Amino acid sequence: MVNMSLVSSSEQKIRSAVLGAAGYSGAELCALLAANPYFSLDYAFASGGRTAEPLSQLYPRFTNAIDIVVEPWQDERISSLQIDVAFLALPHEASEAVTPLLLAAGIVVVDLSGAFRLKQADLYPKYYGYQHQHPELLANADYCLMEWLSEVPGDLISVPGCYPTACSLALLPLIKNELLAEHNIPVINATSGVSGAGRKAALSTSFCEVGLNAYGFFGHRHRPEIEQNLRRKVVFTPHLGNFKRGILATSVVTLKAGITPEQVKQAFTEAYQHKPLVRLLSQSPNVANVAGTPYCDIYWQQDGEQLVVVSAIDNLLKGAAAQAMQAANVRFGKPETAGLFSGVVV
Template identity: 90%
Template sequence: MSLVSSSDVKIRSAVLGAAGYSGAELCALLVANPYFSLDHAFASSGRTAEPLSNLYPRFTNAIDIMVEPWYDERIASLQVDVAFLALPHEASEAVTPLLMAAGIVVVDLSGAFRLKQAQLYPQYYGYQHQHPELLNEAVYCLMEWLTEAPGNLISVPGCYPTACSLALLPLLKAGLVAEQCIPVINATSGVSGAGRKAALSTSFCEVGLNAYGFFGHRHRPEIEQNLGRKVVFTPHLGNFKRGILATSVLTLKPGVSADQVKQAFTEAYQNKPLVRLLKQSPNVANVAGTPYCDLYWQQDGEQLVVVSAIDNLLKGAAAQAMQAANVRFNKPETAGLFGGVAV
């Protein structure tokens, strides 16, 4: 299947997992993107076909597409250029080789291809990776720190790793962090991060504020892979719908000045339109529904606190997937993220 090359032909797209929160956000972004078309939306095989607006009434009269049950047999007749996978990890891993064999670019939002070491999957994801050969082929697209052009398999970073990595990479890349420092990260996510499936533990009326996943959370090795060092990462579940607030504490090398810290952040993000450097501590309310990452820091001698905030469903999932797809198909990076206007 040939890829789109003409500027006046839209890139044909399918979303697998469109019934979930991130999948639905992807549908909205694709409709808003002038360079892409939303041709298909799929959910699990056990579902009955129904309009997306039945599942999400906010899309009534805005997104006119049916969410159909998915079967692998559909691939033979699936005339699209790219498939966005908002699926469970094992489901993404299973269908990805089939889609790629059909010449379809895969943008995967699960954790199936994020880690480069297959042996970590049983410990952190609870299953044995069946396609380890694809781990090196997948391009991990933390977009503000992209080091290679996206190929035919794009791995979208997790929501927590996005928030934490964007906060700490400028300092590490500038060589400002003490050699023996192990950053301590506490991050709180809204309940939408647990997905749409009903569960008592993530019911809005049951959630207060609690920590979980001590030392063993699946995003810890991803964060460490990004940063190139160990971290202490403790996630929390908060009583709000969407957003992540991450507070990272680290030790700087002796003599690092406030100007050096500011310069590290400024140089890293001065040409990155989706990262905002603030003069006050971020609030998840100000990033919810946006593709931004907001950053703020405070220094006291060798101690530094960096606070980052993102929308877990957008910058932490669908919006970053859209960024990566835009770059993959040589379109403006932020197309579709602001009502179809690239910034």
């Protein structure tokens, strides 16, 4: 449980900027910040090669709702920024490059990329395709899987990936309660909507081309993150589905002999009974019911020693922007769910 007495109780608005505001997750962050009574959305930036344009021009649904111009980013802007926190919805290498500059300026960084998720720098060339240039920051980054956060995060917050959020929330109650067979390797199949690939146009993510296909066998960048969270190997196979947003993850595990349904239920109940953004369901989740919300829905079925756990999240919200907002709320001593409901767009 987070000790809220460790953080400020000041009611002054927390000044913020979003870098990467032109992308899907960045735009969702702008909406959440605009709706959060404790934060102000002071700046929105996109890549340096773009021209300045209103967010409502990029996303017409924000017309008459969010009045901010998305400006082209230059590192030189840092010295003139009067903000408390920067949310980075950027490519991994771009986040890694700008983070030390922001931290040096006394700005809290909430990073939505994978730049600081893994604690082992030598995994980045294999899974992310580049050599980490700031491995010293990996140890200092606070990885904020919010329902399992044990203390108030510091000045560098690493937001979990969308697939790892859905999979880890589904399996951690079982692992923490030592219910899985000793050498069991969870088998996880997870399907994401096309928004998970970002806003950039590509034939492979065109709605007219997407059906349902698996990809990233054994080498997907989220696999080591899931294994880091669960502290065990997994077989993780992601899929791309023909829908806009959401992730449905199906995890198959083997329990220890003699584990009862009551023990499984107790593990999930104890883990999440005081977690407002996790819903334990009596029927299998549907991505349509989490799209546009900050929830993670979880359901399980047991047959002897075999257990299937199904989890569903919105990849852009609980898997990105909403979890980033959760983390920032806690970091600055505000209610954990502030801004998470009035700011979402269904």
